[in-house]
Amino acid sequence: MRELSYDAAVIGGGAAGMAAALEIRAAGLSCVILEREDHLGGILLQCVHNGFGLIEFDEELSGPEFAERMEERFRASGADAYLGVTVMDVEDAGDRKVLFGYSAEHGILRVSVRAVVLAMGCRERNRGNIRIPGARPAGVYTAGLAQRLVNMEGYLPGKDAVIIGSGDIGLIMARRMSWAGAKVHGVVEILPYPSGLTRNIVQCLHDFDIPLYLSHLTTGIFGGDRVESVEIAPIEDGAVRFEKAFRIPCDTVLLSVGLVPENELSKKMGVELNPMTNGPWTDSRMMTNVPGIFAAGNVLHVHDLVDYVAEEARRAGAACARWIRGEGPGRELRVKAGPNVRYTAPCRVGPESPNKLYLRTLIVKNDAVLEVRLDNRVVQSRKKAHIQPSEMISVTLDPKDLAGAGPDSVLEIAIL
């Protein structure tokens, strides 16, 4: 068994993993990325559309271009990356952690490190997760799998598609399938508003005359060997009107019904998860409840933009380096998700240093106000022209906002 030793290991070589590794390396520590695919870049590689990089690189890039830029920076940093390595297990060895990575090329790698950054990303929720009844024919794919098949493998999964869920990948795939010559007969969303970004609704559905069925429940998938139709029913005043159900003929169903941070490995390490995000609880440094294990990117909470993933992961990487050097976090304040706030990540802040938080709201609203309260005293108030659950909101807190915080103080973030 081949043994490796580093100051830190990053599990996952997507945008988050590369950004975290860069910062660890920049602090003069040794670092390795363990990536299960044969390339760095993660899910970005199949996102061939534009819209990435506006914040991180100040220009609009495609997913592969964003990944390439990140990889250039990563390669220049001198950090190592092992590709085709799936981390299957972690052991606690006193002040070190031992990762076991499975690889065809290297056999089983035993990687001993002082700290770990979790950057495994997320997976797509599937049909079973949302319990769509009906038959089990061929032709039902998650949108991300279809994206992989079309953009990277060069296959068209079907000719007449219905997309269930209006998440961003589903919207993007509606456009991609149309370009590839398939007919998309509709996008079905259970909520009264779309789950994806507004720009994607416009560019991917409106521009292609694809109907969006809001407030519709998918009541069944039908077909023998291959999908023949999808049945949907409207939801009116909170009740599913089954008697108004109708079927849309199609041969393909794509599911874009949400993403789940992939934390099975984290749980094995004893990392505790926030049920609101399915990602780890972390302190202000994005360290989990297990000392020396950090988390960033979609494994921490599902992001809307990769630019935010990279930004968050750079902070996690830098914090990981400080932890390895023995710098403590200092005093910490708990952050409470107040009215209309689904969660914040991280869920603690350090009153002595600048903090950045990401949050998601529970509501759709114009002219909203974001309020930060320290022990019921408003310390920051910002107007927001429009908010919706699909778009992340960032909050920056300066030490002066948090001045006067006592040991039992609570910071609450609310949307009014």
Add this chain to the structure above:
Amino acid sequence: MGSKNAAGGIFDVAIIGAGVCGANIARRLSQYELDVILLDKEADVSFGTSKANSGIVHGGFHHGSKYLKARLEVQGALMFDRLHRELGFPFRRCGIVVAALHEDEMRVVDQLYRQGVENGVIGIEMCSRERMLELEPKLNPDTVGGLYAPAGGIVEPYRFVFSLVESAQRNGVEVRTSFRAEKAEREGDLWKIRAADGSFLSARYVVNAAGLFADEVSRAFGAEEYTIRARKGEYYLLDRMTRARPDRVVFPVPTSVSKGMLVVPTVEGTVLIGPTAEMTDDKTDTATTREHLEMILGNARAMIPSISENDVITSFAGQRPVLEEDFYIEPSRKVPAFIHVAGIQSPGLTASPAIGEYVKDLLKESGLRLVERPGYDPVLPERPRMFDIDHYRADALVAEDPGYGNIVCRCEKVSEAEIVAAIRAGHTTLDGIKYFTRAQMGRCQGGFCTYKILKILMRETGMGWDRITKRGAGSELLSGRL
């Protein structure tokens, strides 16, 4: 694979239906100097009733001793340990509890106990509330008492069939899939069987183990007229990370029509809840319904309150062949050399090894000469699974075959080498590979690994993209090349 063609396409025995009954019969007959062929209309074996059921080795107390099925159940259950040693399919005697939630249910429990004792079941025990909660701490604390059958167990039904078929093949049985026996006639002392695609073969004896379609096969041979009806059972599968996984199979107290909905800790670590029991007109209808799935969750929670819908990773339904109260296993009285193995509903899986034995005897009584074959090897070579082994053994395996180091299915820890082994064993559909290896069966349900399996399948078989299917012709996965 060691299979040999019988001279001129003439077999001693043709078994129609490669489900758990057909597979057991085939393997049992492979011990003799016989040319045996196992036929199935589907693209792979075990693609009918045997792939979608509860996977229980029953405790022998559900049926009275007057039934053939009760006798075969008890006998079959005892045969599993040896089969497991020889074939290595996933099996464990985790024990079965029947939980009574009301005092008046204890009368039925009492009756089950007596039935079990009369059937000769070993170790069966009447339990107080305390004993029940000790045996299964996740049970509803309102449990008033129940029954414990320590020898009851769990098995992965398709893996059981796959290993039986593989063992039969190694001992000379020929397997032909995508063969739909449509018409048969007598030619001298032979049955000439014609398939839907025009191919045909001849056999001296025919065993009709066609499950849901045994009635159609019987008709095709001009044998007894009967009607197999289908009873659909819907299930939910829960993630192996669920906190609600019990240590034993948990049954409710049965009603006169059904054993009820169970909570099954599968051998592979997931949890299965269900089934419903609903008669359907369409034997191919395996659609699930919202109402039934909600009902399953409700029933399962009544026994194990910690079961959560958030743990659900998939749902599915299976069809059980219903003929009459008992199994119908006997030679035709209308036509020669034709044995019915029909109406094998629960406890068919448990009874199946005994059914193999029983049918072997019926064939012998009907004149089939059984001569033991020297060189019969009951043991299947062990196939390593990355899921089961430690890192050091894994490292040694990867040194032998790097394919073991390439984890294709991360949820169930299945390597490329295991996928290749499945394909080489003849499982060339996505579903076949899924049942053989568990890849695509975990929490992501193939979201991450499907395209990888697709590529391996094309590489290993030389099939083009347009021939890759989920479960045989008609279920093609892709519709175009960009």
